[in-house]
Amino acid sequence: MKKLVIFILVLMFTVSWSFAGTAAQFQTEKAAPIEAQKAAPIQYDPSNYPAPERQGGETIADATVIGSLPYNDFGSTVGYVDDYDEVCPYTGSTSPDVVYSFTPAGDVTNGFVSLCGDTDYDSKLYIYENAVTPGTPFACNDDECVSALGQNYVSELTGLTFTGGNTYYFVVDGYGGNSGNYEIDVTGEGGGTTFDPPTDVAVDEATGTVSWSAPVIPNDWLDDMDSYNAGEYLALQSDDWTTWSGTPGGADDGYVVDELSFSGSNSVKVEGAATDLIHEFGMYTTGVYEVSMMMYIEPGHGGYYNLLHFFNGTSSEWGMEVYFGSTGIGDLCATAQNITTFSHPVGSWFEVMCIIDLDADWAEYYVDGTFVYEWQWSIDTLGNQGSCEFGATDIFAMAATGDTAMFYCDDVMLSEVFTRDLTGYNVYIEGVLAGSVGVDVFEFTYAELVAGDLYTAGVSALYDGGESDIVEVPFTYIPIFNPPINLAVVSNPADDFATFTWGAPGRDNTRDLLGYDVHLDGEVVGTTTEITWVFNDLVNGVFYDAGLVAVYDEGNSDLVEINFEYAGTSTNDIIVVKTQLNNNYPNPFNPVTNIAYSIKTAGNVTLEVYNIKGQLVKTLINEVRETGNYTTTWNGTDDAGKSLASGVYFYKMKASNYTATKKMILMK
Numbered sequence: 064m065k066k067l068v069i070f071i072l073v074l075m076f077t078v079s080w081s082f083a084g085t086a087a088q089f090q091t092e093k094a095a096p097i098e099a100q101k102a103a104p105i106q107y108d109p110s111n112y113p114a115p116e117r118q119g120g121e122t123i124a125d126a127t128v129i130g131s132l133p134y135n136d137f138g139s140t141v142g143y144v145d146d147y148d149e150v151c152p153y154t155g156s157t158s159p160d161v162v163y164s165f166t167p168a169g170d171v172t173n174g175f176v177s178l179c180g181d182t183d184y185d186s187k188l189y190i191y192e193n194a195v196t197p198g199t200p201f202a203c204n205d206d207e208c209v210s211a212l213g214q215n216y217v218s219e220l221t222g223l224t225f226t227g228g229n230t231y232y233f234v235v236d237g238y239g240g241n242s243g244n245y246e247i248d249v250t251g252e253g254g255g256t257t258f259d260p261p262t263d264v265a266v267d268e269a270t271g272t273v274s275w276s277a278p279v280i281p282n283d284w285l286d287d288m289d290s291y292n293a294g295e296y297l298a299l300q301s302d303d304w305t306t307w308s309g310t311p312g313g314a315d316d317g318y319v320v321d322e323l324s325f326s327g328s329n330s331v332k333v334e335g336a337a338t339d340l341i342h343e344f345g346m347y348t349t350g351v352y353e354v355s356m357m358m359y360i361e362p363g364h365g366g367y368y369n370l371l372h373f374f375n376g377t378s379s380e381w382g383m384e385v386y387f388g389s390t391g392i393g394d395l396c397a398t399a400q401n402i403t404t405f406s407h408p409v410g411s412w413f414e415v416m417c418i419i420d421l422d423a424d425w426a427e428y429y430v431d432g433t434f435v436y437e438w439q440w441s442i443d444t445l446g447n448q449g450s451c452e453f454g455a456t457d458i459f460a461m462a463a464t465g466d467t468a469m470f471y472c473d474d475v476m477l478s479e480v481f482t483r484d485l486t487g488y489n490v491y492i493e494g495v496l497a498g499s500v501g502v503d504v505f506e507f508t509y510a511e512l513v514a515g516d517l518y519t520a521g522v523s524a525l526y527d528g529g530e531s532d533i534v535e536v537p538f539t540y541i542p543i544f545n546p547p548i549n550l551a552v553v554s555n556p557a558d559d560f561a562t563f564t565w566g567a568p569g570r571d572n573t574r575d576l577l578g579y580d581v582h583l584d585g586e587v588v589g590t591t592t593e594i595t596w597v598f599n600d601l602v603n604g605v606f607y608d609a610g611l612v613a614v615y616d617e618g619n620s621d622l623v624e625i626n627f628e629y630a631g632t633s634t635n636d637i638i639v640v641k642t643q644l645n646n647n648y649p650n651p652f653n654p655v656t657n658i659a660y661s662i663k664t665a666g667n668v669t670l671e672v673y674n675i676k677g678q679l680v681k682t683l684i685n686e687v688r689e690t691g692n693y694t695t696t697w698n699g700t701d702d703a704g705k706s707l708a709s710g711v712y713f714y715k716m717k718a719s720n721y722t723a724t725k726k727m728i729l730m731k
Contacts (some may be wrong), residue, residue, distance in 0.1 A: 065227045099158065105722045119161025119247075121193060122146050123232045126164035128422065131529060132171065134249040136163075137181065140235060148235050149189040151203040151218075156187060160235030163247065166230040166644065167350070170602045174223030176233055176556065179208040184243030187236040188218035194228055202230065205238060211246075225251065228253045230348075253446040253450070258531035261488060265694035266538040268730075269649075270574065273520040274506040278531070283478045284344065289327035291319040297340060307339035307457070309374075315339040315613050317458070325357040325412045325469050330473040331458070333366065338468075339461040343374055345476050347453045348421060351480040353454065355416035359471040360387050361431055366470030370417055370444065374455035381444040382453065383428065387470065388463035395428060395435055398442040405435045412473075418480060423452045447623045483526045483623050491521035491533055499525070512540040514618075535633070541730070543649045546620040547579060547594075548657065551692065552627040555599075561629055563596040575616040582610030582622060590614070601629040606641065622647065626661065643721040644716040648656025651728035654700075654706075658683070659694045662710060668718045673698060675711050 119138055120126040126137070143159035172363040178186050186316070189203035189419065207219040216238060225231055235245055252300035259278035266273045284303075291300045297319050298304040306315040317331050317338040317631065324330040344354075357671035360366050372380035384396040390408045394401045407413060413431040419440055426440040441451040456475070460468040468565040490497050490507040502505060517539050544566035554561045568576065578592040584607055587597065601607065626641045645659040660669060670684035679703045697714070699707050709731045715724040 072169070088445065091230055095283060111183060119143075119163050119233075119235055121162070123162050123164065123191070126232055127164040128729055129165040129233075129249060130253050130349075132249060134165075134246050134247075135180075137466055138235075139244045139248070140184075140237060140640045141244075143242075147189075147195065147204050147236065148198075149187070149197070149200045149234075149236075151187050151189055151205040151333070153187075153238060153239055154568065156236060156238060158187070159238045159242050160234050162498075163235075164230055164231040164349075165225065165233065165249065167225050167251075168566045169227040171223075171225040171227075174225050174251040175219075175221050175249065176202075176223065177208075177221075177248045178210070178217050178235065178245050179218040179219050180211050180215050180246030180248060180293060182210040182243070182245040183212050184245075185214070185216040185238040185241045186218045186245060187238055188220060188543040189234050190223075191232040191234070193231075195232070195296040204495075206361050211474075220545050233693065240330070248301070258524060258529050260531035260534045261524050262534075264520070264536050266520050266522070266536055268538050268541045270508060270625055271512045271540050272506055272508040273536070274518050275488070275522045275534070276505065278524050281612075282677065284478075285474065286342075287327050287474050288319055288324070288331055291329060293319050293321035293329055297318060303307045305341050307341055307342070307459075309376075321469070325359070325473040327473075330471040330632065332469075332471055333458055333460050334361075334467075334469040336460050338458070339375055340458045341455055342475065343455040345454065346373065347419075348451065350421065351418065351420045351534075352453060353416060353418050353478050353480050354453075354476070355414055356475040357412050358387070358415055359412050359473075360389070360409045361471075363389050363467040364388050364469035365466030368415075368456060368458045369444075370419075371451050371455040371457060372441070372452050374457070380449045381450050382419075382440060382449070383426070385428075386461070386463040388471035389466045392463070393430070394463060396444040397426070397428070397436060397438045398444070399446050402438070404432050404434050405433075407431070418452050420480075420718050421451055421453060423708040430460060430683045485524060486527055487525045489525060489530065489533075491535075493519055494521065494533075512542075514540055514542050516540055525683065541651065542574075542618060543651070544574075544613060544615050544618050544620040546613050546623040546648050548648070549612065549694070550609065550625040551621060551622060552598075552609055552625060554629055558597045560597050561601055561627075563598060565611055567594060568613050577614045577616060580612040580614060580619070581623070582608070582612070584608050584609070603629055605629055621648070621650075623648065623659075630660070642712075642718050642721040644725060647697075647714065647727045651730040653730050654699045655696055657694050657696050658714060659666075659692070661692050661728075662688045662690055662718055664719055666719050667690045668716065670695065670714065670716045673711075673715065674707075680707060680712070681713075684716075699731075 119141060138161060140159045140161055143161055145157050145162055148156045177543050178188055187205045187639045192201040193687050194459040202219045202220045202223060204220050206216040208217050209215055210217040261275040262279050286303060296312050296316040298306050298316045305311060306313060308315050313577050314337045315342050317333050319329050320332045354370060369384040370382045372382045386394040388409055393405050395403050395405045407430050416429045424441050425441055428435045441449050443449040458472055463467045468615055477600055482514040483584040486634045487499055487501050489499050492509055493696060497509060498507060519535050521533040521535040523533045523726040547565040547568060551564050552561050578590055579721045580587050581589045581596045606626060606628045608626050610622050612622050613620040624641055631731055642663040643661045647656045647658045649656060668684055671679055672681040674680050683695050683697060701707055709729050712729060714726055
């Protein structure tokens with residue numbers, strides 16, 4: 064391996080040549096584009112660019128990235144070289160070493176890095192923070208444990224705290240000149256996760272069914288220019304933007320305008336030769352990113368922008384440059400000036416997009432969805448080996464040869480591209496796995512819940528590379544076993560029987576309906592799976608209560624009844640019921656319940672809803688009703704149509720000299 068001093072000299076040489084080459088950015092013209100042979104268009108597929116073998120890198124420059132915790136890997140130091148050494152407490156090692164890197168999004172506590180699994184040689188383990196600091200490692204250990212293979216003198220570090228945003232380099236080394244196979248385990252608490260969890264997790268407390276939506280991966284950053292004042296400088300209004308000179312409001316700032324936009328009302332206008340807007344995204348060294356924006360080239364003019372490995376004024380490093388021409392022909396500079404040409408619209412909006420895969424050191428460029436070119440991202444626009452990182456975009460008032468710049472930009476966006484695949488979901492109850500479902504399933508019904516008990520439901524998303532955090536929701540299981548509806552009795556006096564009919568429960572239940580228990584005057588007289596029953600041996604002129612209970616696999620509904628007089632009238636007449644207010648169903652309910660009532664004598668009927676304070680909140684009925692059976696519904700709103708809060712409510716019916724009040728519970 065080259066000595067560090069040689070590496071620094073090479074880096075200085077590369078940076079100096081990067082700056083010298085990009086002086087073309089300050090010219091109003093450039094050499095005629097060189098037509099290059101372009102590869103056949105492809106769609107981005109990270110599997111086309113596989114990462115190196117999944118074990119440690121040679122140095123911190125190519126360290127294997129640990130994306131999230133917990134992490135486990137098997138590897139070997141055989142075939143690597145001796146790059147680093149620390150006193151742990153032994154020194155003078157000539158063992159080969161391999162390197163892993165870990166950059167947590169947030170702080171990680173109780174960090175644990177261990178080689179105590181299947182490691183077969185005398186190892187050494189140490190950690191650097193952000194850079195190699197010989198003699199002062201972040202942590203270091205030589206002989207801590209016996210490995211699972213029985214190897215003595217194996218290394219382990221515990222009780223570590225990793226600061227979010229810092230990069231930690233784990234060096235797997237050996238004692239003396241030892242090398243061999245190792246197993247590395249890394250765990251910790253916190254640090255965030257790279258696996259996005261399900262969203263909208265909720266539980267239907269009546270059925271014990273948890274539901275969710277697919278994970279949502281937000282854009283890392285999006286600027287649609289609509290939060291700024293048109294007619295004013297962009298960088299002067301925004302903390303996200305600056306200018307090449309670092310003087311917002313100066314000559315190289317750009318105006319926000321409302322004369323043209325792709326979305327919303329505003330865009331930023333770039334014209335003349337001075338505008339030079341910079342947005343620094345940060346210093347990305349791992350991951351896959353999509354950088355895009357909408358552009359509009361004014362007819363008769365051209366445009367330009369670039370993406371930078373990093374921004375540091377005149378010492379910046381260009382990853383790609385793109386020129387747009389008035390004729391609709393553009394030039395791409397990537398690994399060389401004018402590496403290829405492409406077509407683009409003029410006088411209409413179009414999308415420009417670059418996909419940067421920092422893990423594979425690869426990039427692809429698209430214009431309006433059409434593939435243009437792909438290249439090794441770390442090679443700068445002059446062909447020099449640069450850094451494999453991404454830091455900024457530069458929107459500059461420049462154009463293709465012979466054109467002046469005038470163009471608009473809108474919806475500038477950076478988003479992370481997740482190369483892992485969502486494979487399904489795990490469902491938990493009280494922290495214990497209850498089941499797993501496929502990627503297209505978004506609900507799960509728990510079994511063997513106890514009515515009235517409090518539970519915690521949980522759902523996580525499964526990926527090909529791991530599992531997201533579990534999203535938990537507490538709930539109380541309050542099963543509602545809905546009763547039959549639309550009860551009616553039809554008499555057949557000539558045959559001395561009456562026919563009892565009803566409808567199946569109105570709610571779509573997830574549990575199984577097994578049948579019905581039929582009651583007459585409070586006594587069970589039979590069971591059936593049908594929706595009709597015949598009462599025999601009834602006496603004319605006598606009142607009866609016909610009742611039903613719906614029987615489910617998990618329990619029974621409340622008894623619902625209808626009172627009727629067997630009056631010996633003609634066949635198929637509905638028996639006139641007595642005036643009566645029945646229990647609402649379902650109860651508790653959300654958001655609609657049914658209220659059934661019977662009217663013996665025609666007349667004015669009122670049905671009103673009161674809150675627990677006795678205040679009238681809703682008038683459901685206030686009109687004349689003929690003799691018969693009725694059902695009305697209440698959707699939990701007041702007379703103004705406003706949704707009411709959860710709680711206890713009372714419904715009261717008045718008809719002639721009849722008055723009755725019953726209680727119901729609105730539960731949201």
